[in-house]
Amino acid sequence: MAGGWSRDGAEHEQMDATVNDALDRVRSAIPKGDSAEFCDECGNRIPEARRSALPGVQHCVGCQTELEQEAKAAELFNRRGSKDSQLR
Numbered sequence: 001m002a003g004g005w006s007r008d009g010a011e012h013e014q015m016d017a018t019v020n021d022a023l024d025r026v027r028s029a030i031p032k033g034d035s036a037e038f039c040d041e042c043g044n045r046i047p048e049a050r051r052s053a054l055p056g057v058q059h060c061v062g063c064q065t066e067l068e069q070e071a072k073a074a075e076l077f078n079r080r081g082s083k084d085s086q087l088r
Contacts, residue, residue, distance in 0.1 A: 031056030039063050 035051035038044065041063035051057055059067060 031058065041067070 031054055033056045035055060035057045036046060036059075037051070039046055039060040040058045042060060044060050046057060046060050050061065057064075
């Protein structure tokens, strides 16, 4: 059910695009390749168990947690789902 200026099914396309964008962002953040022996941030040794469990890991648990919290705080507002973007 579309209303106003949008065509039928437009809201589903918008929701699908939002989900696909989120999946692409998560997939691009998955580490790949060889794991680092030392953390890129603090320089501490990354335990062998972590390197084996997560191929491509570049940070220790503490630094990775901080980086993820910073990234979460810096995420931009989803313009695709805002009413302002739908009115333009």
